[in-house]
Amino acid sequence: MVMFNHLFGKLLEKKAKYVHLLVVLQFISSLASAFFTYFSFYSGRFHLNLNNNLEFFPGWMALFASFTFLFGPILYILTVVQNERLNRSKTWRLAPISDGTFYIDNILSSFVSLIYFVFLDFIIALGLFFVSIFTYPKFGKNLRFELNLDTDTFLTFICIILLVILTALFIYFLVSFLNFSSQAILSFLPQASSHILISFIRIFIIIILMGLIVKLYRVLINSFVNLFLLKATDLAGLEYVVGMMFVANLIMLCINVFLINHFFEAEEK
Amino acid sequence: MGNPLEITDLVYKKNQKKIITDLNLTLKPGKIVALLGENGAGKTTLMRIISGVAKNYRGTVKVASFAKEADRKAHLSFTDGLTGFANSTKINDIVKFYQILYHDFSLKQFEQLRKFMNLDSDMRLSEMSKGMKEKLVIALTFSRKTDLYLLDEPFSGIDAMARKKIIKSIILWKQEKSTILVSDHFVNEIAAVLDEVVIIKNKTVCMHKSTEAIRADNQSVEEFYESFYQREEDE
Numbered sequence: 001m002v003m004f005n006h007l008f009g010k011l012l013e014k015k016a017k018y019v020h021l022l023v024v025l026q027f028i029s030s031l032a033s034a035f036f037t038y039f040s041f042y043s044g045r046f047h048l049n050l051n052n053n054l055e056f057f058p059g060w061m062a063l064f065a066s067f068t069f070l071f072g073p074i075l076y077i078l079t080v081v082q083n084e085r086l087n088r089s090k091t092w093r094l095a096p097i098s099d100g101t102f103y104i105d106n107i108l109s110s111f112v113s114l115i116y117f118v119f120l121d122f123i124i125a126l127g128l129f130f131v132s133i134f135t136y137p138k139f140g141k142n143l144r145f146e147l148n149l150d151t152d153t154f155l156t157f158i159c160i161i162l163l164v165i166l167t168a169l170f171i172y173f174l175v176s177f178l179n180f181s182s183q184a185i186l187s188f189l190p191q192a193s194s195h196i197l198i199s200f201i202r203i204f205i206i207i208i209l210m211g212l213i214v215k216l217y218r219v220l221i222n223s224f225v226n227l228f229l230l231k232a233t234d235l236a237g238l239e240y241v242v243g244m245m246f247v248a249n250l251i252m253l254c255i256n257v258f259l260i261n262h263f264f265e266a267e268e269k
Numbered sequence: 270m271g272n273p274l275e276i277t278d279l280v281y282k283k284n285q286k287k288i289i290t291d292l293n294l295t296l297k298p299g300k301i302v303a304l305l306g307e308n309g310a311g312k313t314t315l316m317r318i319i320s321g322v323a324k325n326y327r328g329t330v331k332v333a334s335f336a337k338e339a340d341r342k343a344h345l346s347f348t349d350g351l352t353g354f355a356n357s358t359k360i361n362d363i364v365k366f367y368q369i370l371y372h373d374f375s376l377k378q379f380e381q382l383r384k385f386m387n388l389d390s391d392m393r394l395s396e397m398s399k400g401m402k403e404k405l406v407i408a409l410t411f412s413r414k415t416d417l418y419l420l421d422e423p424f425s426g427i428d429a430m431a432r433k434k435i436i437k438s439i440i441l442w443k444q445e446k447s448t449i450l451v452s453d454h455f456v457n458e459i460a461a462v463l464d465e466v467v468i469i470k471n472k473t474v475c476m477h478k479s480t481e482a483i484r485a486d487n488q489s490v491e492e493f494y495e496s497f498y499q500r501e502e503d504e
Contacts, residue, residue, distance in 0.1 A: 003370075089352060089353035091352060091353025091354065092353045094349060095370050096342040096371065101339075186284075189285070190286075265322060268317070
């Protein structure tokens with residue numbers, strides 16, 4: 001467990017660099033966008049556009065918050081790529097821990113880096129929110145929060161959050177599965193001399209594996225979801241989907257741990 | 270502690286090709302052993318299997334009596350190309366990584382080796398030549414206090430003068446009971462520090478002999494290695 005924690009810390013430190021870079025980029029780009037929305041440059045100087053309904057800081061806050069939906073997926077894609085690089089890295093795979101545990105550590109640290117990104121975004125947006133309130137008292141006065149939390153809405157909200165988390169993890173597992181299994185299959189095939197041919201074969205294997213997964217998914221959907229729909233209401237259906245997704249994640253994780261422990265080698269360099 | 274390395278009936282196949290067949294090898298504590306063989310003989314593969322980064326092999330591999338891969342990795346130090354670090358990484362950061370991941374890493378030992386290798390701890394990987402990187406790798410590898418050191422062609426990029434200096438000093442850096450398995454093409458240069466020679470040919474260990482026995486036959490290690498191949502060709 002000590003090694004798991006140490007490795008987790010190092011992996012998170014590496015991934016946090018991307019988080020910091022993207023948060024800074026998001027901050028700067030939202031500031032630039034806000035600036036060019038509220039100011040225009042003509043006759044050699046900047047002029048404030050007064051025809052906007054929002055003031056500068058609230059506008060910046062709104063832009064920053066909306067940019068999360070652009071930079072979040074970018075970070076997600078970067079972590080997907082980085083996961084697979086680290087899985088293949090001899091430097092990391094030499095750590096005195098089993099490869100399966102290393103894999104779990106790697107995925108977990110990516111997931112935590114995503115949460116860290118959301119947390120930093122939230123803190124910055126909150127900061128801009130308070131700046132907006134202090135600079136424009138009218139903005140604060142006009143704010144009205146209405147929280148209507150009945151049990152059904154709350155459960156649906158929790159289910160949706162869980163579904164988003166499980167889907168993010170599922171994509172991590174799916175990419176690893178395709179990487180590990182295609183590499184493992186390749187090492188069983190006769191050696192090809194050309195890199196292009198190897199890449200072509202690998203893509204072909206990935207397409208076949210994707211086809212198999214889709215087929216398996218359809219079978220599962222037909223046998224399980226129909227059964228659940230007979231029993232459940234809309235809300236219960238969402239809960240079951242979350243449950244199914246959880247089971248699918250668990251299966252994918254077990255397969256990936258098996259593949260990395262027994263077949264997926266580190267690079268030779 | 271048992272033997273630093275015990276390999277029994279090792280078979281490794283990749284791409285429908287047998288790379289290692291029925292390989293058996295036992296190394297005793299405190300030895301410096303050369304792993305010799307032609308290019309593609311399977312020296313690197315063998316080291317990768319021992320360290321657990323190569324998969325899907327048959328047979329038993331034990332490092333300091335441990336067969337589990339995680340335990341094996343904890344009891345050996347393998348030269349690594351440092352490809353897991355970004356080019357902008359400083360030596361200091363790499364050292365921190367080693368300190369956290371390997372409980373047997375000695376900062377004091379590393380500092381001595383770093384000074385010996387003339388490396389600046391603020392240097393980034395991108396600023397280092399191939400030879401400097403190899404010096405760093407050697408310093409990092411020997412800063413761990415393990416039972417087995419695996420050195421895979423560690424001197425190929427290092428200039429002749431520094432190489433001689435490093436080879437002479439290897440014996441001072443290792444623990445008394447630790448064993449070094451080194452693969453290298455500069456047989457004559459490492460010969461002076463060697464205790465044993467292991468030759469890999471035809472996908473297996475075909476010769477494991479002490480340098481004492483070789484010298485008793487009035488041969489140098491290099492002559493023995495060359496004559497071994499000559500004999501094979503003649504046959």
